[in-house]
Amino acid sequence: MDTRPIGVFDSGVGGLTVVKQVMKVMPHEHIVYFGDTARVPYGTKSKDAVTKYSLQNVRFLQSKDVKAIIVACNTASSNSLEAMRAATDIPIFGVVVPGVEAAVRATQNQKVGVIGTAATVRSGAYESMIRQKNPDIAVYSKACPLFVPLAEEGWTDNDISRLTAQQYLNELLSKDIDTLVLGCTHYPLLKRCIGTTVGERVKLVDPAKATARQVRDFLAQQNQLNENETEGERRFYLSDTTSMFQALCQKALKHPYTAQIIDIETY
Amino acid sequence: MDTRPIGVFDSGVGGLTVVKQVMKVMPHEHIVYFGDTARVPYGTKSKDAVTKYSLQNVRFLQSKDVKAIIVACNTASSNSLEAMRAATDIPIFGVVVPGVEAAVRATQNQKVGVIGTAATVRSGAYESMIRQKNPDIAVYSKACPLFVPLAEEGWTDNDISRLTAQQYLNELLSKDIDTLVLGCTHYPLLKRCIGTTVGERVKLVDPAKATARQVRDFLAQQNQLNENETEGERRFYLSDTTSMFQALCQKALKHPYTAQIIDIETY
Numbered sequence: 001m002d003t004r005p006i007g008v009f010d011s012g013v014g015g016l017t018v019v020k021q022v023m024k025v026m027p028h029e030h031i032v033y034f035g036d037t038a039r040v041p042y043g044t045k046s047k048d049a050v051t052k053y054s055l056q057n058v059r060f061l062q063s064k065d066v067k068a069i070i071v072a073c074n075t076a077s078s079n080s081l082e083a084m085r086a087a088t089d090i091p092i093f094g095v096v097v098p099g100v101e102a103a104v105r106a107t108q109n110q111k112v113g114v115i116g117t118a119a120t121v122r123s124g125a126y127e128s129m130i131r132q133k134n135p136d137i138a139v140y141s142k143a144c145p146l147f148v149p150l151a152e153e154g155w156t157d158n159d160i161s162r163l164t165a166q167q168y169l170n171e172l173l174s175k176d177i178d179t180l181v182l183g184c185t186h187y188p189l190l191k192r193c194i195g196t197t198v199g200e201r202v203k204l205v206d207p208a209k210a211t212a213r214q215v216r217d218f219l220a221q222q223n224q225l226n227e228n229e230t231e232g233e234r235r236f237y238l239s240d241t242t243s244m245f246q247a248l249c250q251k252a253l254k255h256p257y258t259a260q261i262i263d264i265e266t267y
Numbered sequence: 268m269d270t271r272p273i274g275v276f277d278s279g280v281g282g283l284t285v286v287k288q289v290m291k292v293m294p295h296e297h298i299v300y301f302g303d304t305a306r307v308p309y310g311t312k313s314k315d316a317v318t319k320y321s322l323q324n325v326r327f328l329q330s331k332d333v334k335a336i337i338v339a340c341n342t343a344s345s346n347s348l349e350a351m352r353a354a355t356d357i358p359i360f361g362v363v364v365p366g367v368e369a370a371v372r373a374t375q376n377q378k379v380g381v382i383g384t385a386a387t388v389r390s391g392a393y394e395s396m397i398r399q400k401n402p403d404i405a406v407y408s409k410a411c412p413l414f415v416p417l418a419e420e421g422w423t424d425n426d427i428s429r430l431t432a433q434q435y436l437n438e439l440l441s442k443d444i445d446t447l448v449l450g451c452t453h454y455p456l457l458k459r460c461i462g463t464t465v466g467e468r469v470k471l472v473d474p475a476k477a478t479a480r481q482v483r484d485f486l487a488q489q490n491q492l493n494e495n496e497t498e499g500e501r502r503f504y505l506s507d508t509t510s511m512f513q514a515l516c517q518k519a520l521k522h523p524y525t526a527q528i529i530d531i532e533t534y
Contacts, residue, residue, distance in 0.1 A: 038316050039306055044419075049305050049507045146427075149416045152311075160413075160434065163427050240316045265532055 002224035005030035005235075006215065007066030007090075009057040012040035013245050014148070014185035015072030016252045018095065019234070021212035022070065023253070026225070029232045032064045036264060038239035041148060042075040043117020043184070050119060051080040058084050058092070059267040060237070066090060067224055070215060072208070074099075074183045075117050078125035091218065098214045099181050099207025100129040106203045107179040110137045113172040113202075116183030118143040126183055140175045144168045144184075151189040152244060161190060165197040173198060181205045189251070239264040269491035272297035272502075273482065274333030274357075276324040279307035280512050281415070281452030282339030283519045285362065286501070288479035289337065290520070293492070296499045299331045303531060305506035308415060309342040310384020310451070317386060318347040325351050325359070326534040327504070333357060334491055337482060339475070341366075341450045342384050345392035358485065365481045366448050366474025367396040373470045374446040377404045380439040380469075383450030385410040393450055407442045411435045411451075418456040419511060428457060432464040440465060448472045456518070506531040 006029050008019055013035050022031060034057055036042075042050045054076045061069050068091045071077045071084070077094030084092050103112050103126075114126040121143040130139050146164050155161050172180070180202050182188055188206050195204060219225045226232065236259040238245060249257045273296050275286055280302050289298060301324055303309075309317045321343045328336050335358045338344045338351070344361030351359050370379050370393075381393040388410040397406050413431050422428050439447070447469050449455055455473050462471060486492045493499065503526040505512060516524045 038312060040311075044307075044509070045305060046508045145420055146413070146416055146422075149413055153412055155413075160427060160430050163430065167427065241313045242311070 007061030018072035078123035098210030274328030285339035345390035365477030
């Protein structure tokens with residue numbers, strides 16, 4: 001067995017929704033989380049910038065002696081996974097592949113919608129990987145840049161979020177999708193509003209759940225699960241202070257964790 | 268006379284609305300613009316992060332031999348002006364003081380509203396400077412984090428922007444303000460929507476106009492205006508590629524300028 005922690009990074013605090021799933025599936029694992037709150041968001045930035053930041057984040061987690069790294073950020077998973085894998089021997093797990101597999105399993109009419117940041121949609125990662133698994137599936141993607149600031153403002157289910165959801169999603173609904181991938185860590189916070197807009201007929205896929213299970217299966221296979229019976233230790237690092245960390249810890253993890261601030265540009 | 272360029276920086280491309288005013292008031296001046304598109308937005312980040320970024324931006328503009336620096340970004344003007352002035356001999360002009368002076372002149376009932384990013388509002392800079400000029404003026408501030416992504420999405424005057432404006436501004440209107448400071452470079456792009464929401468009775472103050480005039484007066488006084496009759500040269504630098512630069516150049520400057528990408532973290 002391997003008692004080293006699992007590293008998780010995200011462009012900000014949205015990745016705590018991924019930590020939630022990891023804690024659920026692997027309660028005994030130690031977790032080191034890094035949120036790049038000094039440079040958030042990644043979703044509006046270029047591939048080069050996202051890759052540069054992602055490599056720094058990997059080097060930081062490496063310095064914490066992690067046994068695996070989960071890239072909670074869809075933008076970094078879509079744009080920079082290969083660059084990260086080339087830079088380290090630590091196994092790196094993005095959220096896109098597990099999200100793709102869950103979507104392929106979920107769809108019955110072979111019409112899948114994907115929503116995410118501008119950079120995630122531009123990368124075409126979900127689209128090409130879904131088609132790779134099953135060329136018969138039609139994929140319709142839509143960037144929803146207002147969803148992250150709406151979630152951060154706490155406007156998760158009011159008139160403004162509902163109108164915004166309609167504006168973004170009506171186009172996908174007109175394509176008759178039966179499955180919608182929530183391709184950004186913040187979007188599960190808007191799940192109710194998105195669910196009401198698309199209706200019960202459309203299944204919502206949260207890649208975080210599938211990712212946590214994939215990592216558990218990998219560690220089990222490698223005989224690297226932490227088999228201690230005690231609850232894992234969770235440590236949180238941010239590149240800038242933010243009140244949103246506390247709010248989201250409470251909302252997603254039901255626990256008032258504290259975070260340490262580090263200078264990510266030195267990594 | 269002094270033919271060196273004027274430097275302007277902003278957290279992103281919103282500062283082009285300030286460049287527009289500088290070009291209008293001083294058409295013969297050369298301008299070097301830097302937009303920190305790799306680390307935008309500043310408005311949700313801590314004072315320390317904003318100051319660190321601002322000092323790097325000043326060092327970059329210094330390397331371009333500018334004779335004065337305009338801090339187009341309200342967040343940097345509110346949080347980091349003293350730190351920048353301590354770090355260089357080049358005269359530095361923020362947008363807050365000129366905005367304050369314009370607001371103090373504009374109000375008749377001594378009730379002024381200020382809208383801006385979370386960091387600008389948190390700094391209390393507008394509030395304390397308006398009260399310094401005239402302690403009888405009551406100032407009501409409100410952070411409007413959704414306005415920047417709305418402007419960037421191009422939703423400047425639709426149902427969603429109008430509902431958002433109402434949600435943010437009703438509280439200020441209930442205070443009977445007769446003047447509203449647009450304390451963020453992006454907000455002039457939403458001027459029509461904001462104007463409709465607050466009604467004709469409320470004067471909108473755009474600090475960019477007052478800032479451009481203040482810099483012109485200073486340079487004239489120092490005998491540093493560029494007195495050549497030819498149109499000034501404008502050079503644009505960004506820390507990351509973005510399609511929004513082109514869109515905003517067209518919208519604000521009516522000209523398809525190109526931008527050069529630089530690595531701001533090396534400054």
